[in-house]
Amino acid sequence: MSPATSAHSGGKAEASPYGSAPGKARPSPNGQVTTYRARILTPAGETWAHWEDGRLDVGDGRIVNVGPWRRTPHYVDLRPHFVLPGFVDTHAHVPQLPVCGVHPESLLEWLRKWTFPLERRFTGNRARELSRRFMQEMLAQGTTTAGLYTSAWPDSVRACFEAAEEVGIHAWIGPPLMDDGAYRPVTTRKVVDEAWRLAELDRPRLRFAVTPRFALSCSRELLRECGNLAREKQLPIQTHLSEQRPECELVRQRFGQEYLDVYDDAGLLGPQSLFAHAIWLSARDWRRLAGSAIAHCPTSNVFLGSGVMNWQRAQAARVGLGSDVGAGPDLSIFRVARMAWTVHSLNGTMIPAETLLWTATMGGARALGFEDVGSLEQGNAADFIVLDAAHIVPPGAPGAESTEDLLSRILHRGGRSAVRQVYVGGVLRHGRS
Incomplete structure (x- = not known):
């Protein structure tokens, strides 16, 4: 639920909404405040x-x-x-920052032509250097918490964890798990074994997120194994859902099911799940997403011509904002929030500024399950x-x-x-x- 009203206290000395005495600094353990x-x-x-x-x-x-x-x-x-x-950016791809603004084609063609080749090179020193650059640019945009995808290479995950640890942010971090159309030699078993080993990186402030890229990049076996890993290790799940109509149709053809049903059957639908985009969903889908989290990515959706998420139905879930770099033009959550205001206004839904900024902060924190940001x-x-x-x-x-x-x-x-x-x-x- 997002806010409908705001409290304005001006400069008057009144009680803090959090219960502490006005202006009274409670000492920290080392006494330094x-x-x-x-x-x-x-x-x-x-x-x-x-x-x-x-x-x-x-x-x-x-x-x-x-x-x-x-x-x-x-x-x-x-x-x-x-x-x-x-700010909280609930959905961004670390390797894709250099490709921002490049040729807005259909999602699947954009992935094949630009994204996968870029991610294929995101390993070794390149992954370490670009992960640090990404963190610095994210901070420069005012973002201190994020849901992040690395490349599929395991060392890129470690590089991102190290870069995030250096600057002290809160984050979900995970590799896009793929065994269909992967840009590196893999088997399903290899992808699963790597994910189990990487899960040891999980800690309270930096969560390892089980990250099946999207249904079309995964076999049923891999999706089920992702669900098993998340359940056994109590890990969060992040993936893409119903971004473009042709993508949804291909999911129906391949799996013989609706998109959300594919994830549900694999054990990937629940309160620990964060779904990016969520555009082409039915009323039934939205009812089932109650309790899950949504990364709303309007700058990316406009860039790729994907469509407009149903803001009102999405309020059944926990909604945060996502830059979705590199389909999004940059890491600015300000820009994402303004684009949300624009597209939904044109679509007949006026969202107050205070609601969008709440979604960019508290909403994103709730979407990622962090209680202290x-x-x-x-x-x-x-x-x-x-x-x-x-x-x-x-x-x-x-x-x-x-x-x-x-x-x-x-x-x-x-x-x-x-x-x-x-x-x-x-x-x-x-x-x-």
């Missing part, structure tokens, strides 16, 4: 909290307190800029971004009349150039101090 002063906006449950003059206390990489400003002798003054939680809540990871105030509300512009008005400006004016700083676990990872 850094206090930030800024205009703070954050999801608070299903709505938004907003402090025009706010205080954020951080210790040991976690949020100790958030609320209205109260005096303290030492603090980092970020005024007049805005502090928000880091997505909002600036006491005890959460101190993952936050600083947005340039003059970029969001330029000189000469009228002042924001409400939290909703300000969030609308952040949605429509935000982007890479507005991101001044990005903190992950309380550490400055992008921008200047």
